[in-house]
Amino acid sequence: MRVRAIDLVDVFVYLVVLGAFVQLFPSVISESFLLSLLTAVLLKMVLELVMVVKKRIVARTRDTERGWLRTVDAATLLLVLPGSKFLVLELTDLVFGGAVQLGGFFPVTALIVVLMLARGGVRRLVGSGLVGRGRA
Secondary structure, three states: OOOOHHHHHHHHHHHHHHHHHHHHOOOEEEOOHHHHHHHHHHHHHHHHHHHHHHHHHHHHHHHOOOHHHHHHHHHHHHHHHHHHHHHHHHHHHHHHHHHEEEOOHHHHHHHHHHHHHHHHHHHHHHHHOOOOOOOO
């Protein structure tokens, strides 16, 4: 697996958002900067996996003409989306124990929504050419 520049940008965006959540919400805890960085990397990996699964389900739903398969795909998608939050919580607990806490289902849902919005905003900003140009 190759690490692209945009992946590093995503991790840094996740790190900033996670740091803001640690400062603003008492239930979100990271005991050190290194743990926050490692948590940002973990979030990047999990969210990429979830997006791949979600995109496959949506593509399969669009490609099928059978109504019952669409219903199964919709139900699967409804399980994957909240299930991903529990996956993030459980993996964080498994990897970091009590040193990192993301605050439960609702705080982690808010965190993930803000992560995805920030990621999209930064990607648009970088893609627009407004960032990254050297000044002579």
